[in-house]
Amino acid sequence: MASQNQYLHLLILVIFSFPMLEPSESMEIVKVGVILDMKSTVGSMANRTISMALSDFYSRNSHYRTRLNLLTRDSQNDVVLAAFSAIDLMKNEKAHAIIGPQRSSEAKFVINLGEKAKVPIISFSATSPSLSPTEHENKFFVRSAYDDSSQVKALASIVKAYGWREIILIYEDTDYGSGLIPYLIDALQEFDTRVRYRSVVSSNANDNEILMELEKLKKNPTTIFLVHMTAPLSSKLFKQAKIAGMMSEGYAWIATQGLSTLLDPVSDMESMQGVLGLRPYIPNSKKLEHFKLRWIKSADKPDGSAGGSNLFGLWAYDTVWAIAMAVERAGIENSSFLKPNTSKSRVDIAALGTFEMGAKLLDTLINTTFEGLSGNFHLVNGQLEPSAFEIFNVIGTSERVIGYWTKEKGLLSELNDNNGRATNNLKNPIWPGNTIDQPRKLKIGVPVREGFTEFIKVVENKNKTTQVSGFCYDMFHAVLQVLEFPLPYEFVPFHDGSFDELLHKIEKQEFDTAVGDTTIVANRSTFVDFTLPYSESGVSMLVLVKDDERKNFWIFLKPLSWDLWLTTGAAFIFTGLVVWVLEHRINTEFRGPPQHQIGTIFWFSFSTLVFAHSNALGALMPLEHTGESSEQLVKVCAHHMGFCGANLDTKLHRKLDFNVDKDYHDALSNGEVAAIFDEIPYIKIFLASYCSRYMMVGPTYRTDGFGFAFPLGSPLVPYISRAILKVTEDKEKMENIEKALGNQATCEGQGPTTLSSDSLSVYSFGGLFIIAGIASMSSLLIYVFNFVCFHRPELNNHDPERSFWSKIIDLMKHFDQRDPSLHPFMKRSESRVHPEASPEGNDASPDTDDMQNHSRDSNEGADTGGSDEDEAHSSVGSIYRRT
Numbered sequence: 001m002a003s004q005n006q007y008l009h010l011l012i013l014v015i016f017s018f019p020m021l022e023p024s025e026s027m028e029i030v031k032v033g034v035i036l037d038m039k040s041t042v043g044s045m046a047n048r049t050i051s052m053a054l055s056d057f058y059s060r061n062s063h064y065r066t067r068l069n070l071l072t073r074d075s076q077n078d079v080v081l082a083a084f085s086a087i088d089l090m091k092n093e094k095a096h097a098i099i100g101p102q103r104s105s106e107a108k109f110v111i112n113l114g115e116k117a118k119v120p121i122i123s124f125s126a127t128s129p130s131l132s133p134t135e136h137e138n139k140f141f142v143r144s145a146y147d148d149s150s151q152v153k154a155l156a157s158i159v160k161a162y163g164w165r166e167i168i169l170i171y172e173d174t175d176y177g178s179g180l181i182p183y184l185i186d187a188l189q190e191f192d193t194r195v196r197y198r199s200v201v202s203s204n205a206n207d208n209e210i211l212m213e214l215e216k217l218k219k220n221p222t223t224i225f226l227v228h229m230t231a232p233l234s235s236k237l238f239k240q241a242k243i244a245g246m247m248s249e250g251y252a253w254i255a256t257q258g259l260s261t262l263l264d265p266v267s268d269m270e271s272m273q274g275v276l277g278l279r280p281y282i283p284n285s286k287k288l289e290h291f292k293l294r295w296i297k298s299a300d301k302p303d304g305s306a307g308g309s310n311l312f313g314l315w316a317y318d319t320v321w322a323i324a325m326a327v328e329r330a331g332i333e334n335s336s337f338l339k340p341n342t343s344k345s346r347v348d349i350a351a352l353g354t355f356e357m358g359a360k361l362l363d364t365l366i367n368t369t370f371e372g373l374s375g376n377f378h379l380v381n382g383q384l385e386p387s388a389f390e391i392f393n394v395i396g397t398s399e400r401v402i403g404y405w406t407k408e409k410g411l412l413s414e415l416n417d418n419n420g421r422a423t424n425n426l427k428n429p430i431w432p433g434n435t436i437d438q439p440r441k442l443k444i445g446v447p448v449r450e451g452f453t454e455f456i457k458v459v460e461n462k463n464k465t466t467q468v469s470g471f472c473y474d475m476f477h478a479v480l481q482v483l484e485f486p487l488p489y490e491f492v493p494f495h496d497g498s499f500d501e502l503l504h505k506i507e508k509q510e511f512d513t514a515v516g517d518t519t520i521v522a523n524r525s526t527f528v529d530f531t532l533p534y535s536e537s538g539v540s541m542l543v544l545v546k547d548d549e550r551k552n553f554w555i556f557l558k559p560l561s562w563d564l565w566l567t568t569g570a571a572f573i574f575t576g577l578v579v580w581v582l583e584h585r586i587n588t589e590f591r592g593p594p595q596h597q598i599g600t601i602f603w604f605s606f607s608t609l610v611f612a613h614s615n616a617l618g619a620l621m622p623l624e625h626t627g628e629s630s631e632q633l634v635k636v637c638a639h640h641m642g643f644c645g646a647n648l649d650t651k652l653h654r655k656l657d658f659n660v661d662k663d664y665h666d667a668l669s670n671g672e673v674a675a676i677f678d679e680i681p682y683i684k685i686f687l688a689s690y691c692s693r694y695m696m697v698g699p700t701y702r703t704d705g706f707g708f709a710f711p712l713g714s715p716l717v718p719y720i721s722r723a724i725l726k727v728t729e730d731k732e733k734m735e736n737i738e739k740a741l742g743n744q745a746t747c748e749g750q751g752p753t754t755l756s757s758d759s760l761s762v763y764s765f766g767g768l769f770i771i772a773g774i775a776s777m778s779s780l781l782i783y784v785f786n787f788v789c790f791h792r793p794e795l796n797n798h799d800p801e802r803s804f805w806s807k808i809i810d811l812m813k814h815f816d817q818r819d820p821s822l823h824p825f826m827k828r829s830e831s832r833v834h835p836e837a838s839p840e841g842n843d844a845s846p847d848t849d850d851m852q853n854h855s856r857d858s859n860e861g862a863d864t865g866g867s868d869e870d871e872a873h874s875s876v877g878s879i880y881r882r883t
Contacts, residue, residue: 027065027066027067028065028066028067028332028333029066029067029069030066030067030068030069030096030327030332031068031069031071031089031093031094031095031096032068032069032070032071032095032096032097032098032099032323033070033071033072033073033085033086033089033090033093033095033097033098033099033100034047034050034070034071034072034073034098034099034100035072035073035075035082035085035086035089035098035099035100035101035102035106035110036072036073036074036075036100036101036102037074037075037076037077037102037103038074038076039074039076039077040077040102040232041231041232041262042102042125042231042262042312042313043074043102045310045312045313045316046102046124046125046312046313046316047072048298048313049310049313049314049316049317050070050099050316050317050319050320051070052291052294052295052298052317053316053317053318053319053320053321054068054070054320054324057320057321057324058324061324061328064324064328065328066324066327066328066332068320068323068324068327070099070320071089071093071095073085073088073089075100075101075102075106077103079105079106079109082100082101082103082106082109082110083106083109083110083113085101086098086101086109086110086113086114087113087352090113090114090117090119090352090353091352091353094353095119096119096327096332096355096357096358096361097119097120097121097122097323097327097361098110098114098119098120098121098122099122099123099124099316099319099320099323100121100122100123100125100126101123101126102123102125102126103125103126103174103175103176104126104127104128104130104131104174104175104176104179105174105175105176106126107121107123107126107131107141108131108175111131111138111140111141112137113352114140114141115137115138115139115140115141116352117352117353117354117355117358118140118354118355118356118358118359119140119355119358120140120141120142120358120361120362120365121140121141121142122142122143122144122319122322122323122365123141123142123143123144123145124143124144124145124312124315124316124318124319125145125312125315125316126143126145127143127145127146127147127148127176127258128148128175128176128179128180129147129148129149129179129180129183130175130179131143131175131179132147133381133382133383134381134382139362139382140358140362141382142362142365142366142379142382142383143382143383143384144315144318144319144322144377144379144383144384145312145315145383145384146257146280146383146384146385146386147383148176148179148180148183148228148256148257148258149180149183150385150386151256151257151278151386151389152180152183152184152186152187153187153405153407154278154389154391154405155184155187155226155254155256155278156184156187156188156190156191156193157191157405157410157411158254158276158278158391158405158411158426159188159191159193159224159226159254160191160193160485161411161426161485161486162252162438162440162486163485163486163487163488164193164224164252164440165192165193165194165714165715165716166193166194166195166196166222166224166715167188167193167194167195167196167222167224167225167226168195168196168197168198168199168217168220168222168224168225168226169181169184169185169195169197169198169199169225169226169228170199170201170217170225170226170227170228170229170237171198171199171200171201171227171228171229172200172201172202172203172228172229172230172233173200173201173202173203174203174230176230176258177200177203177228177229177230178200180228180256181198181228184226184228192715192718192719193715194713194715196220196222197217197220197222199213199216199217201213201229201233201237203230203233205233205236207236207239207240210236210237210240211240211243211244214237214240214241214244214246215244217246218244218245218246221509221512222440223246223250223251223252223439223440224251224252224254224439224440225251225252225253225254226253226254226256227253227254227255227256227259228256228258228259229258229259230258230259231258231259231262234255234259235271238253238271238272238275239271241253241271242271247271247272247273247274247432247433248432248433249431249432249433249435249437249439250432250433250439250440251431251432251433251439252274252276252431252432252438252439252440253272253274253275253276253432254275254276254277254278255272255275255276255277255278256278257278257279257280257389259277260277260278260279260392261279261280261310261311261312262312269394269396269397269398269399270397272394273394273395273396273430273432273434274393274394274395274429274430274431274432274433274434275393275394275432276391276392276393276394276402276429277391277392277393277394277399278389278390278391278405279311279389279390279392280311280374280386280388280389280390281386281387281388281389281390281404281415282311282314282373282374282375283375285371285373287371287373288314288373291317291373295310311374314372314373314374315374315384317372317373317374318372318373318374318377321370321372321377322365322368322370322372322377323365325368325370326361326364326365326368327361329364329368330357330360330361330364332357332361333357365379366379366382367379375387387406388404388405388406388415389404389405389406390403390404390405391403391404391405391411391426393429393430395430400427400429400430402426402427402428402429403425403426403427411425411426412425413425413426413427437488438486438488440488441488441489441490442487442488442489442490442512442513443489443490443492443510443511443512443513444489444490444491444492444511444512444513444514444515445492445494445502445505445506445510445511445513445514445515445516446458446466446468446473446491446492446493446494446514446515446516447494447497447499447502447514447516448460448493448494448495451662451663452517452682452685453470454470454471454685454741455470455471455472455516455517455681455685455706455741456468456469456470456471456472456473456515456516456517457469457470457473458491458493460493466490466491466492466493468491468515471517471535471737471738471741472515472516472517472706473515474737475534475535475724475727475737476515476708478727478733478737479534479708479720479723479724479727480723482723482726482727483719483720483723484719485719487716491515492511494511494514499516499518499519500524502514502516502518503518503524503527503528503709504527506527506528506709506710506711507527507528507711507712509711512710512711513708513709513710513714513716514708514709515708517535517681517682517706518530518706518707518708518709519679519703519704519705519706519707520533520703520704520705520706520707521703521704524709527712528709528710528711528712529709529710529711529712529713529714529717530704530707530708530709530710530717531707531708531709531710531717531720531721531724532707532721532724532725533704533705533706533707533724534705534706534707534708534724534727534728535681535705535706536680536681536705537679537680537702537703537704537705538679538680538700538701538702538703539677539678539679539680539700539701539702539703540677540678540680540683540696540697540698540699540700540701541675541676541677541696541697541698542664542668542675542676542677542678542683542686542687542694542695542696542697543668543674543675543676543694543695543697544668544669544674544693544694545693545694545695569605572605572606573601573602573605575605576601576602576604576605577601579601579604664676664686665686665690665694668694679703679705680696680700681706681741683696684741685741708720788811791811791814794814
């Protein structure tokens with residue numbers, strides 16, 4: 001009984017759905033062709049909605065004098081058959097307009113036929129951007145749907161919202177699939193998102209071929225996929241992706257509007273859990289609700305989703321209404337189709353007639369506006385203009401809308417949300433693998449080591465979580481806070497390897513980036529890209545401060561070995577002997593008693609040794625601290641950052657396994673190396689721990705400092721670099737970050753930690769000065785003793801009763817007079833040179849006589865030119881004085 005009532009209700013509904021028209025001689029029947037693939041989801045659905053649209057329109061507009069006569073053809077998904085159907089409709093049926101064809105590949109040729117016959121071609125499903133109504137050769141083409149390119153900015157905004165900078169495109173090898181790709185790539189590039197790989201799948205691919213392609217994609221480190229396919233092919237794709245394990249945690253899938261509008265709740269959604277979809281937003285209305293109710297009641301298998309999955313059906317419905325309105329308003333007559341010639345062939349293109357009112361119908365159609373089931377029907381440049389898109393998440397057998405996108409406001413959690421484009425305006429989706437954790441987190445490699453944990457410290461907890469701290473981590477965290485987009489990440493500890501090995505992991509795509517005290521150097525930039533540096537740069541020398549040596553009384557002997565000292569002394573004695581030979585006959589200072597001559601030779605040698613080496617000693621002593629020149633160390637360490645050392649036997653070497661500051665201390669304190677050549681941040685940390693026991697010496701050599709490493713060509717590098725500039729320019733923020741390095745000023749007042757020069761103090765030469773002083777003082781005391789002893793009898797003979805101070809004054813007067821007791825040779829020499837001079841007969845003072853004699857001796861040599869002996873005397877004497 002219930003079944004009979006249902007049939008009766010359906011019969012009544014069908015009867016009253018068709019208008020009761022009175023025959024009229026003035027009624028014009030206008031033929032309109034329809035080309036659909038009846039076996040496809042879109043074709044079968046559109047055929048039903050077109051019939052409903054025709055019935056609904058004339059039931060509401062029974063007064064119209066025109067009536068559309070729909071002539072339907074099945075293209076059977078064949079381009080040739082679609083073209084044949086179009087020729088038949090134009091040539092034989094005299095169709096004034098054609099709805100379809102269904103696919104973009106079919107529409108290409110049919111559009112050319114419409115241009116030739118002046119017949120408007122109106123498609124509600126050929127959405128490829130390669131078919132543009134604005135092109136001159138397509139001016140009779142009308143698209144009563146959205147151009148696929150209208151969605152690319154919305155898709156790019158979704159990708160940007162989740163911080164994805166690399167994606168993989170998967171599309172079918174048809175005009176529909178490839179037509180969108182150039183527009184999509186351009187939109188993604190505006191947000192600096194790179195298409196890492198493009199996977200093209202044949203529209204006829206079987207399950208095995210699709211699975212093989214997915215297995216190839218699975219090896220790629222990028223796990224974000226954007227799919228642009230028709231519903232039948234995409235259904236195969238997602239089923240095989242589930243088999244391949246690519247619908248699990250860590251993956252993300254985005255579907256374009258062509259697929260999103262045709263999801264089957266039973267067959268498709270089960271394999272698409274967590275997929276994000278984009279489709280045009282259809283505003284709700286009473287007219288749409290009424291249509292949904294009728295659709296459900298009339299459908300053999302109702303799905304209750306006419307507002308979304310039947311979007312092409314809604315566009316087909318509105319297309320019929322628009323054509324019916326335009327035909328009525330343009331006054332189209334059935335007899336307005338002209339035949340240029342006759343032909344027996346039904347497919348003779350040359351025999352196509354010309355629709356003389358085609359241009360008028362086209363113009364009327366383009367300017368037709370009304371409120372349809374899909375929203376406001378208003379053609380802009382020959383096609384519908386979208387107002388908004390909705391973003392949904394597939395969960396179970398349903399779809400949950402998580403946001404919207406409009407051209408004016410961008411992403412919105414609600415359509416009336418006026419908060420702007422903030423990325424958190426999208427509601428949190430459920431991702432593949434039934435997780436709320438966002439896929440494609442940055443896999444960050446962090447070095448695990450024992451020393452210098454002020455820069456980066458990694459603690460691996462028992463619950464398999466990783467806790468990271470330190471200056472480098474704080475800097476990275478601060479950078480992420482000023483980025484324009486979220487950047488989810490996870491830390492992966494890196495054990496047992498150098499920094500170069502860590503960076504090579506990035507090159508091999510095992511890590512996405514590295515956070516740590518990674519130095520920017522030229523050879524590393526060949527396989528990774530660095531951001532701008534975020535730490536101070538420079539390399540300097542670290543040396544041990546040997547306080548015990550600075551307090552060594554005999555440190556002046558240390559620059560030279562004992563055999564070198566003896567050799568040097570013998571060489572200077574030999575030099576003194578040579579000078580004595582040269583000066584003996586002409587220089588009075590090298591003549592006289594033997595003991596006087598021997599003393600002169602040794603004094604000359606000793607004074608030369610002491611004063612020559614006292615000038616060079618300051619340059620020799622720094623070898624105790626540096627071992628080798630820092631320029632040589634720069635050459636050795638130019639290609640590798642880490643520990644660089646120099647030992648005292650002038651052999652340079654590198655050791656890259658010194659990771660603990662205690663290793664630095666041991667290497668310097670036990671004499672393994674004399675200096676460590678390293679970056680200033682490490683040296684400062686080390687000096688903060690060991691205070692005045694070590695010092696930083698020598699010049700500072702420029703380096704680029706620490707930076708974050710990314711793969712070559714990574715689009716993230718410019719964003720991170722700009723964020724680094726923002727952070728480093730914030731003085732207060734940098735002071736807070738640098739607190740992780742500890743208090744490096746704890747050693748103030750305990751001794752210097754840097755040394756601008758390698759000079760030694762006066763104390764270091766105390767032994768040398770004492771020796772020279774004792775020698776000089778001994779000579780002085782001996783001379784004074786002899787002088788006093790020689791003149792003592794004379795002082796006592798004059799007046800023994802005189803006071804002590806009177807004797808001192810007399811003694812000083814004797815000292816001021818010229819000594820008359822010259823040795824015999826000097827007397828003979830003086831009398832030979834100055835025979836007229838005698839002390840007794842000259843009233844001048846002894847000092848005056850001495851000066852005059854010296855003057856005459858000089859003048860005589862100048863007047864006569866002097867003998868060979870005098871010339872030799874002058875030459876050697878000059879040498880002696882200069883020495």
